[in-house]
Amino acid sequence: MQNKKTNLASQNLCNDLYSRSKIGPLFYVLSTLITGFLADYYASLSMPFIAAMFVLVITAIARLMARPPQNTKDSRDAFIKKHWLLVFCCVVTWSIFFSWTVYELGLSSAFIFGLVSTINFSTAIAHQFSPHLKRALFCSLLCLLPTLVVIILFQPSLHVAALALALYIPYLLLTAKNSHKEYFEHLNNKLQLEAALLEVELLSITDGLTGLYNRREFNNQLGRAFATSNRTKQAVSLILCDIDDFKKINDSYSHTAGDDCLIHVAKVLKNVFSRETDIIARVGGEEFAIIVLSDSENSAMKSAENFQQLLSASVCSTQGHEISLTASIGVVCYQAQTSIKPHQLYDLADSAMYRAKNKGKNRVEYTTL
Ligand SMILES: Nc1nc2c(ncn2[C@@H]2O[C@H](COP(=O)(O)OP(=O)(O)OP(=O)(O)O)[C@@H](O)[C@H]2O)c(=O)[nH]1
Missing domain, CATH: 3.30.70.270 (Reverse transcriptase/Diguanylate cyclase domain)
Structure with a gap:
């Protein structure tokens, strides 16, 4: 019984990871395209921009195509690992691309657009992927920190933005923890309800004394x-x-x-x-x-x-x-x-x-x- 519940929970985690991960990759691609446009990387055929676009398009396709398996726990664990690797790839690519843009351009329309995108991405990762809390927080910070470091080290005129980003981090950590707790409470309720429904269904078709059909x-x-x-x-x-x-x-x-x-x-x-x-x-x-x-x-x-x-x-x-x-x-x-x-x-x-x-x-x- 416990084993069955663990299996159902792990299947739910897999399915949710996939369904919550469907839209995100498109936004990485879109944001990179728009930031590139605002930064005028199209005209200069900037290599970091082309490389980022290439990696993000490939990982977006891979994320959409790798559907969750329905069979063994091992295959589900492998799916989760692989999927997280792809999420990590997206985050690192965006993070490097945007940090480099900040380093190159400083305050610009590309910076403002990219900064908002960065905050959006880190928030989405922390909440959408909160069932896997440690990985979610790691990727979320990976999204924010490089930009923060670049601003602190190379763009003194943007230190106010760095302060806002730094203040946002503890808020993100706390709310992600709450999302994690709420997700598992909800999952537990859902599994208990499903088990109760199954039991009622079984009771409605069997004879209580012999266990045969009624x-x-x-x-x-x-x-x-x-x-x-x-x-x-x-x-x-x-x-x-x-x-x-x-x-x-x-x-x-x-x-x-x-x-x-x-x-x-x-x-x-x-x-x-x-x-x-x-x-x-x-x-x-x-x-x-x-x-x-x-x-x-x-x-x-x-x-x-x-x-x-x-x-x-x-x-x-x-x-x-x-x-x-x-x-x-x-x-x-x-x-x-x-x-x-x-x-x-x-x-x-x-x-x-x-x-x-x-x-x-x-x-x-x-x-x-
Ligand atoms: N212990 C028990 N007895 C039951 C249950 N359901 C019905 N009975 C009893 O089964 C008995 C059936 O009796 P009858 O219909 O007279 O049939 P019979 O004594 O088997 O006689 P024949 O059918 O002619 O062989 C009744 O005494 C019912 O009370 C049950 O769930 N548990």
Whole structure:
């Protein structure tokens, strides 16, 4: 269960990293283009500008194309590492390009535009990628610090901008930490809700005592089996089985012992009807139904007889008693070409089962269509 939750969390982290990373690369490319235009790098065919554009376009394509894997934890971990490497590449490229622009031009329209872009990028990284807090903070600072250092060392006229940037850093660190906390609170709630929904879904289709399907789900499954049979032209057999003299068991040993007997019957049924396509349901108090797909009439009959013999040869040990059980069983086989409805098949199996009761119980009766 814990493992499943960890897997779901890691899949969510992967998917979120990808979806939050989709738009960012385009802005790096756009901002570099505009800064380059404002700085007049087009006319001078500036090499740092061309190199930055080249790297940013390539990493943008790589970020968009590397979709999150859906299988193993190792492949998800590898995806996260690779994706972060690409984010790192974008940030370093922009950071070097803009620091160099600041170094070359000082105060200019390219500086103002680039500075706002730098603040935007560092904020977006710190918040959008806050699930991976350390990496997010590292890249966010990597975006800001080189520009800050260049301003301090080489552009004394821009020291006010450096002061604003320096003041922004602690604010960024604190809010990123909050985003990280909120992300995991939200993820935890989401996973808990999904798990609760799954549990409710499971409860709505199973019988609480035996863990088999309940009557409602049995009806759904029978409808589906009919549809499959009509499509594939394979036979569907329906087996109904009713525990004999169950009232006596309850009366002689207690209702709890009766419950244990029902669990015991479910176990024997699971042993006999163990194919993946076999559907076993508890359709009444001491009544069970089995849908056997793609089976010949004979083999469904054989399985039913096998179950009847195994059950009568077994004992249910409960509360210091060894209780013997038998069942009366009715079998009917549906061929796709026969024009009957699922509920009519059920009635036919039911009447076969009552024939077995009337003929002395602990036996299998078969109805031919
Ligand atoms: N312990 C237990 N008993 C149940 C449960 N559901 C139904 N029963 C009991 O199953 C018994 C069924 O009794 P009957 O319908 O008379 O059938 P029977 O005694 O098996 O007799 P035949 O069907 O003729 O063999 C009743 O006493 C119900 O109370 C359950 O979940 N647990």
